[in-house]
Amino acid sequence: MLVFYNFSLPNLNGLHNITSVGKYLTINRNDKLTNLNGLDKITSIGTNLSIGENDDLVSLTGLGLLSSVGESISLRQNKSLATTAGMGKVTSLSSYLQVSFNESLTNLEAFDQLTSISSRLEIRNNNTLPNLAGLNELVSVGGNLDISNLFLDL
Amino acid sequence: MTFGLLTMTCHAQQYEGNVNLRTQAEDNAFAVAGYTSINGNLSIGDWIWDGTDIMTLSQLSSVTSVTG
Numbered sequence: 001m002l003v004f005y006n007f008s009l010p011n012l013n014g015l016h017n018i019t020s021v022g023k024y025l026t027i028n029r030n031d032k033l034t035n036l037n038g039l040d041k042i043t044s045i046g047t048n049l050s051i052g053e054n055d056d057l058v059s060l061t062g063l064g065l066l067s068s069v070g071e072s073i074s075l076r077q078n079k080s081l082a083t084t085a086g087m088g089k090v091t092s093l094s095s096y097l098q099v100s101f102n103e104s105l106t107n108l109e110a111f112d113q114l115t116s117i118s119s120r121l122e123i124r125n126n127n128t129l130p131n132l133a134g135l136n137e138l139v140s141v142g143g144n145l146d147i148s149n150l151f152l153d154l
Numbered sequence: 155m156t157f158g159l160l161t162m163t164c165h166a167q168q169y170e171g172n173v174n175l176r177t178q179a180e181d182n183a184f185a186v187a188g189y190t191s192i193n194g195n196l197s198i199g200d201w202i203w204d205g206t207d208i209m210t211l212s213q214l215s216s217v218t219s220v221t222g
Contacts, residue, residue, distance in 0.1 A: 002196070006198065008208065016218055
């Protein structure tokens with residue numbers, strides 16, 4: 001399922017009865033969205049969750065029941081995204097996790113039950129991210145590890 | 155015409171194939187059919203430089219599953 005280039009769309013209400021997405025869920029360039037309310041019943045995504053370039057998106061609230069993503073999660077270039085809290089928690093990804101270029105992001109809380117990533121982990125250019133708390137349970141990364149340009153409070 | 159519309163509403167519960175809704179009018183028209191599932195991809199939007207005119211997705215509330 002793809003929701004993209006809807007610059008005037010204020011919310012995703014109307015999708016609130018969808019419980020599963022067989023392949024991918026992409027939310028891209030919806031400039032007025034501030035949260036993901038409307039996706040409240042989605043519990044699983046077959047392959048990829050991609051959320052990118054949603055300028056006003058502050059939180060991922062609305063995806064709270066999500067418990068499974070088959071392959072990958074990408075959070076990229078959401079310049080107002082302050083928190084990942086509010087999104088449901090997955091425990092493994094058979095491909096990659098990308099959290100990059102979210103210039104207001106302050107935590108990785110949504111990933112605090114994630115234990116394994118089969119491919120790469122990319123956490124970069126989140127200039128306000130103070131630490132990697134939220135990845136505490138991660139014990140296995142199968143591919144490249146790219147962690148750079150954080151505001152690390154070491 | 156009304157009869158035809160009602161027939162479609164009652165029987166066309168699952169849409170077979172990909173659904174591409176590029177405008178609010180297309181969203182609204184699709185909703186009239188009352189599909190509850192889509193056996194394919196659901197795409198809402200369009201690659202246009204100033205964005206689509208879509209302001210609400212409320213018409214799609216009958217849809218409960220998307221396989222694509």
